[in-house]
Amino acid sequence: MGRVIVDVTLKSEILDPQGQAVLRALQSQGLKQVADVRQGKTFEITFEGAINKEVLDQVEALASEVLSNPVIENFVIRSYEKES
Amino acid sequence: MGRVIVDVTLKSEILDPQGQAVLRALQSQGLKQVADVRQGKTFEITFEGAINKEVLDQVEALASEVLSNPVIENFVIRSYEKES
Amino acid sequence: MIDTVKNAQENPDTKQPFLELGLKEDEYLKIKQILNRRPTSAELAMYSVMWSEHCSYKSSKVHLKQFGEKIVKSDVLMVGIGENAGVVDIGDGWVATFKVESHNHPSYIEPYQGAATGVGGIVRDILSMGARPIAVMDSLRFGPLSEPDTKRVLPGIVAGVGGYGNCLGLPNIGGETQFDPSYLGNPLVNALCVGVMKHEDIHLAKATGVGNKVILYGARTGGDGIGGVSVLASETFATTGQAKRPSVQVGDPFTEKLLIEATLEMFKNKLVEGIQDLGGAGISCATSELASNGTGGMNVALDLVPLRDETLSPEEILMSESQERMCAIVKPENIAAFMQICDKWEIIATVIGEVTDGNKLVITWHKEVIVEVPPRTVAHDGPVYNRALKRPINQDLLQKDSINISDKSNSLETDLLKLLASDGISDKSWITQQYDHFVRGNTIMSSPQDSGMIRIDEKTNRGLALSLDGNARFCKLDPYVGAQLAISEAYRNVSVTGAKPIALTNCLNFGSPEDPAVMWQFSETVKALADGAVSFSIPVTGGNVSFYNQTGEISILPTPVIGVLGVIEDVRKRIPLRYKENQTLYLLGETKKELDGSSWAWFIHNHLGGKPPQVNIENEKKLSKLIQTSLKAKVIFAAHDLSEGGLSVALTEMALASGIGLEVSNNTSVDDLSFLFSESSARAVVSIEEDKLPGFKELFKIYPGIEIGKTGGSSFKFIDHFEIELSKLKQSHSGTLSKVLV
Amino acid sequence: MTIRIGVVTFPGSLDDQDALRAVSYAGAQAISLWHKDTDLNKVDVVILPGGFSYGDYLRCGAIAKLAPVMTEIITKANQGLPVLGICNGFQVLCESGLLPGVLTRNKGLHFTCRDEKLEVVNNSTLWTKDFETNEKIVIPIKNGEGCYQADKKTLDQLVGNNQIVFKYLDNPNGSLLDIAGITNEKGNVVGLMPHPEHAIDELTGPTNHGLRLFTSVIKNLVGISK
């Protein structure tokens, strides 16, 4: 079993209303020094069998089609474990 | 400016319909070996000034009170940069 | 380096990227002529967005002026075309304002956010008239359901329309959804919002009163959607590369909800002299329109605009289309109270300028003048094109290609079941279930009823009904007739619920205005609407034009979408779709052999040709009058208008909504196929209780009807032809969307 | 005596006006409470209405639980103040710990608005005395995150203590045990996803069944409960 983690974040010029709401909530709870919060998504994908280059390439390709919309989001394959 | 990243994930026994939908989408796009997908959240928190132990403790406390709901979620402070 | 006015004077020959900004050479020269110098880069940014097709109506203006010229006799119109939205008197001291706007191109690129921000934009338009938004509707067009891209686009758009409206607390009371291959690469998202207020609360977008302050409030300005309006809405996709596709905007309905409540509180406390929403073209549009509609002079310090991204240049700030922002003109003595309300609702508000006694809009950046223009030249005196028009050469061929019925040998039963399951006719509850119908507690009717109906006064039970309609296949066959059929249908939908139609609005979705064939379709459409308004005696209170809806060279079907607003004095007297057992069914109006352009021709035989059904405005009015006359004695129990799919589909929808069957026979003089599927206009089905029959028949003096059958049982029985169980009809009708979409 | 029923408006609350209307229909005095209030203006009952408080960003109800007004509500609810949480209000009650469990994204992933058939499981709470046990009623739902989840121990407790108040007959969102609404052990705090305030009049809702939640609590307070 292999595992890949993909992080999807909003592009920096895109409004992140969720992050803003969390920012205000944290500030209201006394965390005064917070300057900004951006909220992102994480996909933890588990595979049957080990992960090879081909699988990684496929994930890379699908990340921009299925996991994110390149118009507003960036993605990065944060980490992977070949097997576990 | 310091930065802390908090990952929030659903506990394994909790249903994750979004993860399941992504799983189906990936499979239908030809990624046959996927066995499971779990979707999580990430908060990237930027601070004015450097991050010290006190700030980290506060984040830790708020992560369990505000950023996550312990009934269904786990959290982990993935990384932090004291300054950047 | 900031390009100041001084700099522009001193360096007249600096090369400027006007072409990249979408301006033509002669338009650029005209700007130079207006200013008597080259524009600064900030001025160029303003002119380029404000003179884009989307903002300036440069190709449509010469046609739209008919709405002002062909005068409709109406005593309800209070504010006409030219403001953010028209305003009509609806009685008891109330007025209503409503408008439709398109958000087609952004919704293709980012379906969820594109559709969501479309709803957000039209809601702010209504709000800026002074009205409380009370409901939304949406008219959607997609490629065929079987296409993979439809499966990407449709769920996102529906979730976006729902996500924004639901979170804003506005009930969605209706709309329409159609499918056609021409929309595959260019779906349509037209959103309508309706608002109400008391007479004295009408607010117009103008900046008057020297010394009054200009306040920008709502969300911070970011780098999203810069140039979105000019590039996205005015250029074809084929000719634009990746670089010209700017990011779309992300909406924040939560902030918009706060903006609505705060703004209404300001109106209530009379703190606002003039107000404008920030939609396409952002601050450029708001400041130039406010100044232009007022006395003309305004100073704005652009560096005071609160930003989300500190690196934005002044040009970008002027063009940014960040959502959820408003601009108000406030007397100095009211500033404190204004700010207090913003504080309460946790909204950022900043004084960015003031009204001056000059006639120039002057914008500074850290004290340096970067814009100094006569605001009218930006907002209203944009270029006007008299584009070439030409009736397409194949239009005659198309109209001659009438469907030949005799060789179509399916059984009526098979045709009906197939028609019910077609994407266009099928049950849309997969979509409408994603919309909140209940919020605000005044929804009297929503889908699947013929029109949406909202109670506006809980004491008097006065209400409004609204319908949004368009049949692009009819418009393709004959744009003039098609447009009038669209008014007819919307008018009829409102009428059959018991409301009296009083006003209409439109959203005109077409291909490229640079194509003479498209321009011909457009000019026929506008002519038909202006004439239709006169004949129906209901004024056009506003509208919206969306051009460049095409994929490559292929245009969408000409798609005018018409919204009709009606008033009902007592919503408790409304006429619903659902009937009870043992009632008599009548068909009002005359059924003709009109199958060309019908849903039957298209969905069963994939045929589009011939001429659309005839328009008969006098009959539509009579039908409407009959229904209204019936209200007093409550002789009509249930009613449904006949449109797509004709009688067979109308009866099925009534039966399924009621959970009760019916049996009918063909008592008309047309053949059975036409009886079931013809789409002749000015018709409705009504069901009458036994003891109301005599009273009902009296009404035939106004408009004729014939008895066709009875309600009851658990099947749809067409005597001598077929009997289909409701469960089977339901299976055909309701499975289509949910089978394909998850 | 006129019962005073307070309805809290958070930024983003949407069905607050509807809850106030339902309270008046039921015969009580409707009082608006603001999220920043620190005192409850002598109300006898509190309703947390539906909507998207704070945009429902983060998690539904998670930010609302931090509002100043909640401090007093939590204290008083623990002392027996009748509290009803509708939809978003139910989510706030779960987030703030007044009710167990949590509401998560609907199984089908869509916001769903439709008339819903429910079964009344427990008619002994302050809010349900006007219903019969096992009675079938119809009340609309409209939510994107109405799937009730809790761990097994909590679910066992809910069943064991008869804390399930309403069940779906045709589960629209994947809620465990078909749970549509629950109560705390004392029966003074009830949360439900369906919207009773949208079922007070057949003119604007599918039925008037929802009105009985409001009349139940009023009768109970004026001492004519059964």
Ligand SMILES: Nc1ncnc2c1ncn2[C@@H]1O[C@H](COP(=O)(O)OP(=O)(O)O)[C@@H](O)[C@H]1O
């Ligand atoms: N097809 C049309 N029919 C009638 N009026 C129209 C039409 N298109 C635009 N208008 C009117 O022109 C004015 C400017 O429209 P528009 O630019 O859409 O407003 P906004 O600036 O709010 O987007 C409005 O009053 C609108 O109602």
Ligand SMILES: [Mg+2]
């Ligand atoms: Mg406007």
